[in-house]
Amino acid sequence: MSGADLPLWAAVLIAALVVIGSTLTLIGALGLLSLRSFYDRLHAPALGASWGTGAVILASMALFSLQGGTLQLHEIIIGVFVMVTTPVATMILGRAALTRDVADGLIAAPGSEPGSETGGDQSPPA
Amino acid sequence: MKRFLPHPVLSLALVLMWLLLTRFSLGQLLLGGAVALVAGRALATIEPEGPRIRLGALWRVVPLTAVVFADILKSNLLVARRILRGARAPSGFVRVPLRLRGPMPLAVLALILTATPGSAWMSWDEEKGELLVHVLELDGTDWPALIRDRYEAPLLEIFA
Amino acid sequence: MSALILTAALSYAQIALALAVCLATARLLRGKRAQDRVLALDAAYVATMLLLLVTAMRMGSGLFFEAAMIMAGIGFVSSLALAKFLLRGEVIE
Numbered sequence: 001m002s003g004a005d006l007p008l009w010a011a012v013l014i015a016a017l018v019v020i021g022s023t024l025t026l027i028g029a030l031g032l033l034s035l036r037s038f039y040d041r042l043h044a045p046a047l048g049a050s051w052g053t054g055a056v057i058l059a060s061m062a063l064f065s066l067q068g069g070t071l072q073l074h075e076i077i078i079g080v081f082v083m084v085t086t087p088v089a090t091m092i093l094g095r096a097a098l099t100r101d102v103a104d105g106l107i108a109a110p111g112s113e114p115g116s117e118t119g120g121d122q123s124p125p126a
Numbered sequence: 127m128k129r130f131l132p133h134p135v136l137s138l139a140l141v142l143m144w145l146l147l148t149r150f151s152l153g154q155l156l157l158g159g160a161v162a163l164v165a166g167r168a169l170a171t172i173e174p175e176g177p178r179i180r181l182g183a184l185w186r187v188v189p190l191t192a193v194v195f196a197d198i199l200k201s202n203l204l205v206a207r208r209i210l211r212g213a214r215a216p217s218g219f220v221r222v223p224l225r226l227r228g229p230m231p232l233a234v235l236a237l238i239l240t241a242t243p244g245s246a247w248m249s250w251d252e253e254k255g256e257l258l259v260h261v262l263e264l265d266g267t268d269w270p271a272l273i274r275d276r277y278e279a280p281l282l283e284i285f286a
Numbered sequence: 287m288s289a290l291i292l293t294a295a296l297s298y299a300q301i302a303l304a305l306a307v308c309l310a311t312a313r314l315l316r317g318k319r320a321q322d323r324v325l326a327l328d329a330a331y332v333a334t335m336l337l338l339l340v341t342a343m344r345m346g347s348g349l350f351f352e353a354a355m356i357m358a359g360i361g362f363v364s365s366l367a368l369a370k371f372l373l374r375g376e377v378i379e
Contacts, residue, residue, distance in 0.1 A: 006288045006289075006292070007288065008287060008288050008291075010288070011287075011288030011289075011291045011292050012288075012291060014292060014295070014343075015291045015292055015294070015295030015296075016295075018295045018296060018298075018299045018340065018343070019295050019298060019299060021299070021336065022298065022299035022300075022302040022303050022306075022336065022340065023302060024202060024206065025302070025303060025306045025332070025333050025336055026302040026303070026305055026306045026309075027206045027209055027210065028209075028243075028306070028329065029305070029306035029307075029309035029310050029329060029333060030209055030210075030306075030309055031205070031208075031209035032309060032310055032313045032325070032326060032329055033309050033312055033313050034209060035209065037217070038318075038319065038321060038322055038325075039217065039219075039246075039260050040217050040262060041313075041322065041325060042246050042260065042325065043205055043243050043244065043245075043246055043260075043262045044205070044209065044243075044329070045310075045325060045328060045329035045332065046205070046240070046241065046242070046243035046246075047202055047205055047206060047243050048306065048329060048332050048333060048336070049241070049332050050198050050202060050241055050242075050243060051198065051199060051202045052332075052336065053332065053335075053336060056299075056336050056339055056340060057339070059343065060339050060342070060343055063292075063343050064343075064348065067346065073146055074146045074147055074351065075339070075351065076146065077143055077146055077147065077355065078335070078339070078351075078354055078355055078358055081355075081358050081359070081362075082332060082335070082358055083241060084237065085358070085362040085366075086241075086328065086332065086362070087236070087237050087240035087241045087247075088237070088240075088362075088366065089328055089362060089365040089366050089369055090240050090246060090325075090328075091236055091240050091246070091247050091248075092366060092369040092370060092373060093321055093324055093325055093328075093365070093369040093372070094246055094247065094248050094249075094260065095248060095249055095373055096321060096369050096370075096372035096373035097319075097321040097372075098248055098249060099373060100319070100320075100321065100372060
């Protein structure tokens with residue numbers, strides 16, 4: 001177990017960051033399950049990929065830096081990587097869903113009426 | 127300079143990544159620098175035209191980054207509340223006509239919009255210059271104006 | 287005292303992230319359409335990667351970092367390939 005020799009403020013800070021990050025990721029996963037249409041659900045994992053990852057990365061950097069006595073920043077690569085790549089995957093997935101839904105006649109032209117709600121759940125299984 | 131270092135931003139990022147993954151020492155700096163130079167020239171054979179960046183407006187990256195991080199944080203809280211407490215406003219698609227052109231600036235804008243949990247880039251109409259965004263909470267905010275003022279304007283200045 | 291706070295927070299984080307993986311897996315199994323499953327897989331990858339990082343913090347070991355990085359890389363490539371497949375019907379044209 002780690003963290004016995006840390007000052008109290010550092011422990012509280014790291015604990016808060018870890019709790020915030022994991023809670024955001026959990027809420028994102030909850031949204032993945034509970035939101036109604038696919039296009040709504042598309043937004044949910046972004047919670048875990050943005051500040052969910054960011055907070056955990058910050059906490060990890062702080063813990064290992066304070067423990068080792070030297071600055072340890074290599075976690076930031078994971079942070080930048082996830083923050084850049086998850087939107088790319090989401091974007092292509094959104095386009096794929098739109099193309100598939102239009103092709104199957106589930107929604108009209110791509111967003112022809114701004115503000116129109118589209119339901120992915122009434123769709124037949126693919 | 128241009129022939130030796132065709133993609134300076136990429137090469138710099140690679141050197142930084144190399145140093146972070148190994149240790150900060152002179153030997154690793156030289157090795158990482160060599161890798162970054164080769165990688166930059168390799169990319170130049172695939173993509174000879176790098177993005178043109180206005181050096182005078184480069185400082186605008188800093189406020190833009192700050193705005194984006196703050197917006198992502200705000201949007202995180204908004205989406206979390208929607209998931210936990212239920213919807214307050216309907217979701218839907220928004221069309222945004224843009225002045226921004228070119229693959230690199232549009233890619234950066236797409237990244238910003240999609241990384242923000244409340245909005246997601248759907249498609250880009252090259253002919254009309256029109257962007258289709260899915261917004262989770264259409265609460266009366268003027269999304270086209272918001273995207274234009276907050277993100278498009280600085281990007282237009284940074285990329286020539 | 288600080289060890290106690292950290293242990294509590296890290297245990298909570300491990301449980302929350304494991305739960306997040308389970309929820310994403312539930313969506314993966316329920317699906318409805320293929321894009322839902324791909325989205326859930328991507329979310330599960332990110333949550334598992336975070337779980338590895340939190341476990342590393344709890345055990346005070348730097349060995350999990352590489353595993354987390356590989357996880358992030360493979361997660362991205364697989365999600366991208368699957369999304370591209372849904373978009374075009376083939377991965378490489």
